[in-house]
Amino acid sequence: MAAPRIAILGAGSLGLLFGASLAASGQSVHLLRRPGHRPTEERIRLERGGERRELSLPASGIDSPPPDLSHVILCTKAHDAAPAIRQLAPALPPGAAVLTLQNGLGSQDAVAAALPGHPVSAGCTTEGAWRRDARTVVHAGIGVTRIGPLQGDDVDWCQRLGPAGLGCEPVPDIRRWLVDKLRVNALLNPLTVLHDCRNGGVLEIPGARAALESLGAEADAVLAAAGYRFAEGAAARTAAVARATADNVSSMLQDYRAGRRLELDAITGAILTLGARHGIATPEHQRIYDTLRGLAAVGR
Numbered sequence: 052m053a054a055p056r057i058a059i060l061g062a063g064s065l066g067l068l069f070g071a072s073l074a075a076s077g078q079s080v081h082l083l084r085r086p087g088h089r090p091t092e093e094r095i096r097l098e099r100g101g102e103r104r105e106l107s108l109p110a111s112g113i114d115s116p117p118p119d120l121s122h123v124i125l126c127t128k129a130h131d132a133a134p135a136i137r138q139l140a141p142a143l144p145p146g147a148a149v150l151t152l153q154n155g156l157g158s159q160d161a162v163a164a165a166l167p168g169h170p171v172s173a174g175c176t177t178e179g180a181w182r183r184d185a186r187t188v189v190h191a192g193i194g195v196t197r198i199g200p201l202q203g204d205d206v207d208w209c210q211r212l213g214p215a216g217l218g219c220e221p222v223p224d225i226r227r228w229l230v231d232k233l234r235v236n237a238l239l240n241p242l243t244v245l246h247d248c249r250n251g252g253v254l255e256i257p258g259a260r261a262a263l264e265s266l267g268a269e270a271d272a273v274l275a276a277a278g279y280r281f282a283e284g285a286a287a288r289t290a291a292v293a294r295a296t297a298d299n300v301s302s303m304l305q306d307y308r309a310g311r312r313l314e315l316d317a318i319t320g321a322i323l324t325l326g327a328r329h330g331i332a333t334p335e336h337q338r339i340y341d342t343l344r345g346l347a348a349v350g351r
């Protein structure tokens with residue numbers, strides 16, 4: 052059997068972290084860039100702790116992938132995931148396995164729907180990565196990636212990620228992990244944008260702290276109606292994450308400051324969708340959604 056060939060679709064912060072780590076462990080990795088990108092070798096730098104590793108990775112446009120891909124890790128933002136996989140789908144070899152790694156909810160099922168007949172898994176990661184420049188990725192927070200099947204065979208992704216030094220845990224119910232992260236992202240991320248603060252600031256700014264509680268109460272009601280039970284309420288869970296990551300600039304605030312589209316539909320929008328489906332009112336999440344939608348950066 053041919054050695055697995057792993058494509059990274061969405062070679063941004065997380066994609067370069069996964070791609071460079073896999074390549075550093077001797078696995079065959081290919082970066083898929085936007086259509087029209089001419090085939091080339093890219094010099095990627097991976098910074099972790101005090102160490103810096105340089106790797107040369109083959110790259111091409113998503114419209115000219117190598118013919119022998121066996122695995123694809125999809126690391127775009129949530130709103131780009133289904134459009135990107137639809138671009139790749141016609142050229143994807145039968146049986147190629149896909150792992151989709153977005154925050155929020157919705158993109159995972161849209162990706163699976165675009166790939167009938169392919170095994171699709173979803174992951175929920177607590178790794179932290181950011182790009183110093185287009186080719187340099189900083190592994191800023193060591194985490195764990197929980198992975199479970201969404202469609203078709205249960206592919207053992209940890210067999211690929213483990214040797215690459217990426218913490219990995221197979222889980223039977225990935226949706227529960229995605230929802231647990233969703234409730235934290237839905238409370239914390241928008242508040243950091245509205246108050247222009249680091250994660251810890253949400254606990255210190257009185258208006259933000261109060262909003263955390265009301266958003267948390269709505270999220271608890273919505274998720275309970277959708278059948279999810281957690282020992283700890285969303286506000287308490289989010290406060291613990293905000294304390295543990297007090298100095299972090301949330302991904303949504305980073306996107307807002309950089310003028311990039313926010314993952315608002317996949318995060319706050321997912322709470323609104325579930326609320327509407329289960330008949331639970333979500334006025335606070337709706338207010339936050341409308342406010343952030345109104346900010347100039349959203350949707351660009």
Ligand SMILES: NC(=O)C1=CN([C@@H]2O[C@H](COP(=O)(O)OP(=O)(O)OC[C@H]3O[C@@H](n4cnc5c(N)ncnc54)[C@H](OP(=O)(O)O)[C@@H]3O)[C@@H](O)[C@H]2O)C=CC1
Pocket residue numbers: 060061062063064065066083084085086113126127128129131134135138152153154176177178179180181302314
């Ligand atoms: N970064 C992190 O530490 C973490 C991120 N996540 C989640 O992981 C996901 C990815 O985040 P992150 O890596 O930070 O995002 P980035 O914006 O850094 O990377 C996304 C990449 O996807 C590329 N892309 C988008 N559409 C296409 C396409 N059609 N074809 C080819 N490439 C495409 C973008 O290209 P271009 O640059 O050309 O726009 C960009 O390089 C998000 O859902 C995020 O919430 C979860 C946990 C931690």
Ligand SMILES: CC(C)(CO)C(=O)C(=O)O
Pocket residue numbers: 154235236239240250292296299300301302303
């Ligand atoms: C957990 C948290 C809030 C850490 O910053 C995150 O996932 C994000 O920024 O998107």
